[in-house]
Structure formats: C-alpha cells, structure tokens
Amino acid sequence: MAADTIHKVSPFLDPGPHTKSGTLAIVALSRDNLIPVYLQDSKGAHDGYAEGVVVNTRYGSFPHSTLINVPWGSQVRASNVDTGSRGRKRKRPEGEVGDAEEDAKDDAAANAIKQAATASSGFVHILPPTPELWTASLPHRTQVVYTPDYSYVLHRIRARPGTRIIEAGSGSGSFTHASARAVYNGYPKDDGERKGKVFSFEYHETRFEKMKNEISGHGLDGLVRLTHRDVYKDGFLVDGESPEAESIFLDLPAPWQALPHLSRRGPDTEEPIAGGEKPWVSPLNPKKSAYICTFSPCIEQVTKTVSAMRRLGWVNIEMVEIANRKLQVFRDRIGLHIPTERGANLTPANVAEAVARLAEIEERFRDHNKTSGSGENSSTPTAMDVDTNGDVPAEGSNGSSTYKIWKEGRLITKGEPEVKTHTSYLVFAVLPREWTAEEEAAAFARWPCGGEEKVIGSRDKQARRIEKQRIHGGKDKDAKKKAKTVGKVESNDEQALS
Numbered sequence: 001m002a003a004d005t006i007h008k009v010s011p012f013l014d015p016g017p018h019t020k021s022g023t024l025a026i027v028a029l030s031r032d033n034l035i036p037v038y039l040q041d042s043k044g045a046h047d048g049y050a051e052g053v054v055v056n057t058r059y060g061s062f063p064h065s066t067l068i069n070v071p072w073g074s075q076v077r078a079s080n081v082d083t084g085s086r087g088r089k090r091k092r093p094e095g096e097v098g099d100a101e102e103d104a105k106d107d108a109a110a111n112a113i114k115q116a117a118t119a120s121s122g123f124v125h126i127l128p129p130t131p132e133l134w135t136a137s138l139p140h141r142t143q144v145v146y147t148p149d150y151s152y153v154l155h156r157i158r159a160r161p162g163t164r165i166i167e168a169g170s171g172s173g174s175f176t177h178a179s180a181r182a183v184y185n186g187y188p189k190d191d192g193e194r195k196g197k198v199f200s201f202e203y204h205e206t207r208f209e210k211m212k213n214e215i216s217g218h219g220l221d222g223l224v225r226l227t228h229r230d231v232y233k234d235g236f237l238v239d240g241e242s243p244e245a246e247s248i249f250l251d252l253p254a255p256w257q258a259l260p261h262l263s264r265r266g267p268d269t270e271e272p273i274a275g276g277e278k279p280w281v282s283p284l285n286p287k288k289s290a291y292i293c294t295f296s297p298c299i300e301q302v303t304k305t306v307s308a309m310r311r312l313g314w315v316n317i318e319m320v321e322i323a324n325r326k327l328q329v330f331r332d333r334i335g336l337h338i339p340t341e342r343g344a345n346l347t348p349a350n351v352a353e354a355v356a357r358l359a360e361i362e363e364r365f366r367d368h369n370k371t372s373g374s375g376e377n378s379s380t381p382t383a384m385d386v387d388t389n390g391d392v393p394a395e396g397s398n399g400s401s402t403y404k405i406w407k408e409g410r411l412i413t414k415g416e417p418e419v420k421t422h423t424s425y426l427v428f429a430v431l432p433r434e435w436t437a438e439e440e441a442a443a444f445a446r447w448p449c450g451g452e453e454k455v456i457g458s459r460d461k462q463a464r465r466i467e468k469q470r471i472h473g474g475k476d477k478d479a480k481k482k483a484k485t486v487g488k489v490e491s492n493d494e495q496a497l498s
C-alpha cells in the first residue's frame, strides 16, 4: 500500500448525511425484510427499464434514481416503471444501410433515463449499512454469527479502538464487519503504522474470493486483512510477519487444532533450528495478554477445546451460552372508552363501565324514539376523536380534559414462550503475557510495593513521611516522637471518618 493512500471511508463507519451512488445501502421493506443494494447511477435504460436500474420488491418498484441523494432513513415511495421497448436499439433489417444521424438519435435515447413517476401505493425506507443490518441481510455462504452473540464476544475479548483481532474462518463476513467497526481507530497510512485491524483467515477459495470483493466494495481494505489459508496447518502469520494480536475469535469446526499456533513459544523440539530456517514467531502481541473466544455448536467440541487450552497454558477458561429471547412490550388497553384501533379490546373493563354503557344505550334509545335521531351523538370516541397531540377527550368532558392514549392500559412485557436461538457455546480464555524475572525486578524498582498499607490512604503528609522512614529503616528519634503525635492525629481522623 502506498504511503499516502487516501482511503474512501467505509459507509459502515461514516455513511455521511445522505445516500450516494456507488455505495451500499440497505432497503428496509419491514423490520425483518432487508435488501442490501449497491446504488448505481444509470446512463440509460437498464434491463428493459426506461428508468434505469430498478429494485423490485413486493411493495413495488424502486428505480435507483429515486434512492440516490436522499437523507438516510428516508421513506421512498414506489414508482410506476416503464418496461417497454424504450432504450432498446431498433434492429435494422438485414442489408439496410445505417443512417449516422438516426444512430446518434437512438444512442441519445438509450442514454437518457426516464423520470420515475410515483406510484399510488408502496414504500420502503433506505438505511445506512451497519454491521447489524448487514448481518440481517447479507448473502449467506455459511452459518453466520448473529448480533446478540458477536456483541457479547467482542466485549469479552476486549475489542476496542486500536485492538488487533485474529478471526478464523471468515465465512460470510458477519463477524468481520462487526469486529472491523469495534477496532477502528483510523485507516493506517502505510503497512507499518499500527492501527486497529482484523486479520481474517478463510480456506474455502470461493468464499475467500467473494469476501475479498465485499471487503473492497465496503471500503474496509486497510482495516481487514484477508488471507486464504488453512489455519490448522499453516497458522496465523501474514507474509511471515506476526499480526501481534491481542484478541482472537475462532469460528471453526476444530478450534483445538488451531490453538497450538496461538501460543507464545513454538512447539518444544529437541532439534536445533536448521540453517536458514526462521525462528518460530508468535502471532500474539508479546506486550499484552491475549483474549480468545471459540464458537462451537456442540459440547463435544467444547470439551476438546477446553482440554487443549489447559495443556497450552490458557487461564480463566469459561463457557457461556447466549440464550437470546425477544421481548414484546405493549399496552393492554381494555375498555369502552378506547378508540377503535388495532390492539384495543373494546369490552367493558369492569362492571361499573358495563352498567354505565348500558344506561347510556338506553338513554340514547329513548332519545331516538323521541326524536327519531340517527345516533350521531355517539359518546364512544373513535380514532377520529384523537387530537393532534394524540390525546383523547375524556368521556363527558366536552373536550375539556383529555387522557393520553399511549399511557392507557397496563404495560405488558411478554417473552417468547421458548428460546429457539441456540447458536453455539462460547468458550473464553486468557493467555497471560510472558513475564521474566528481570521484568519483575524492574517493575518492583519502579513501583515498590509490600508493607506500605499504613501509608496508603493516610491524609496526613507528616504521617506518611514518618511511616516511610520506619519502613526504610530510619532511626530518627525526632521522627519517632512525631509518630506518637501523628498516631493521635490518625485516630482522630478515623473517628471523623466513622
């Protein structure tokens, strides 16, 4: 990479205020129906559509021209699209000589796109890409890691801006996008600059190629380094260099086979390193502890992984299963005063309300008989009675007092009856950094510790000085005298604190 490479910032990191041609956008048909679309400017008719490139959905057709240059989050109305022959070149009968002017006219027609006409119904929302939306809409090449799992995993493996993560395998790139955002602290100016980065490994060639195109298309080159590799066999170095990772995520069928490559030292061997052969290099950051998560669907895999971790010196080994459950939150609105709307239960909430309603009906019935009225004076408010603030006039109040429709009824939280979302077991562990006796001595010299408990927390400067002298062998009589006085001061302090 050139030293002065200027990166197009990924729309996953900074989408800007509105949609742009040439970038990824998410077309939201409904909460669970999302379509990823690469927005394109059209020069002419496309695929038979005079309006250029069109996204067809069950809510109507959406020419890209209506989706480009609108604020993110906009609601976009469907268009009536022209699938006629406009834009297609007229086929000349055999032998007919072409007229240059007519050809130019045909080309101009093909290069002009028809203005899209708004249809009477149908709309979508256009959303900026985020790892969460990408996970919900990406083309599946494998099983993917979903948001509830990866948000927890990223937190546990301490992924934060500047972290270097090793990931294997890349699969469909769901975890890759989430981790790239988590570690982002700027694009590196060159390969030498240390920035947060994801080192992702995939051995399936087609998946690797597709993923490579996606990473480039999403502006994540420089933040994600993808390698085509069987990590069981060949480990995690990139071009022979260490990624110096401090976080690792393994979503592989046999993580225990990859673990020996994630150690601080090479395999113990009696044989000396052959001439010219490079010494073993660890893919881990030597200055930090390494935090790992392995993702396995069955418990037998977990057992093997945990055994391998124990053998290889990993500590704090722990298994977690995410039991994700959707909660539905709504208001249980019961009562005759509730406006007719979805979710409202138009039955009397209690006996008093039922009796009052019957009295009201009888009253109205009498009035009707007297005046042959048409029942216009119905007192049950309908959705039409809701004022612009969403307030509903209280019954019999002539609009003078109102109640808040969104506060009506009991607030109910309902969980799904069963949890259907077992994806995998997550095994977490830590491989501490190596620590030599010299490093320990240097650290002790810099931060001496042991025996200073009495000094810590003392609010009295003199007391601290005397205590220090005592610890370091000071034989100052004066100091001893002062210590007595200070003892009193300290006990007074303790009293004051208690």
Ligand SMILES: C[S@@+](CC[C@H](N)C(=O)[O-])C[C@H]1O[C@@H](n2cnc3c(N)ncnc32)[C@H](O)[C@@H]1O
Binding pocket: 142, 143, 144, 145, 168, 169, 170, 171, 172, 173, 174, 175, 176, 201, 202, 203, 204, 207, 229, 230, 231, 232, 233, 251, 252, 253
């Ligand atoms: C379940 S998928 C990973 C899904 C990914 N975590 C995601 O969120 O989209 C597992 C991937 O590991 C890859 N894989 C399996 N064994 C591998 C190995 N030895 N080296 C590298 N990749 C491997 C598979 O080809 C597959 O794409």
